[in-house]
Amino acid sequence: MKKFIEVHDDLPTKLVNELEFFILEAKELRWMFNPNVSGVDGQTVPGFASAFYSSENKNTIQVDYLPFLLQPLYFICFLKKIIIKNIFEARVFLQTPSLNPGPHTSAIHSDLPFPHWVCLYYVNDCDKKGETIFFDDQHKEIKRVSPKKGRVVLFDGSIKHTGSSSNSMRAVINICFFGKKV
DSSP: OOOOEEEEOOSOHHHHHHHHHHHHTSOOSOOEEESBTTOOTTOOBOEEEEEEEESSOGGGOOGGGHHHHTHHHHHHHHHTTEEEEEEEEEEEEEEOOOSSOEEOGGGOBOSSSSSOEEEEEEOSOOOGGGOEEEEOTTSOEEEEEOOOTTOEEEEETTSEEEOEEOSSOEEEEEEEEEEEEO
């Protein structure tokens, strides 16, 4: 799998606004508090998570709005001519404003322990402190992506990364999948 990080700001405005409303205001998602949304053992990165699909746990599937929440993935894969072969998991993460905004440098990780791609969609605008930071294999920073409503980042899932807390609410859709470029 070729390593890459692509940033797209070209999703339709109507879809972007509907996703923001649904995730932040509609009260349809099953939010669960998680003391560590980073997934890195021993870390404290508090937030809320709503898993809406898991290939391993069929009880996670929230059928009523699964296709809607996968739209950023479908749209970008269509643009980039990527065939989606398997979706492993799809989740929404929500972090409340932090008293200590900034990167979670002790929570650098990759989402899954096997080859995959990640589609990261920023649901809302938040201040620059809420960036996603990407690292090479020696944990040297290679890229920062600012959280902008409607922005999609598509990257090789083996690339280590971390999120950041911000002064404002930060919401992202995270979809781990396997795909093939046509």
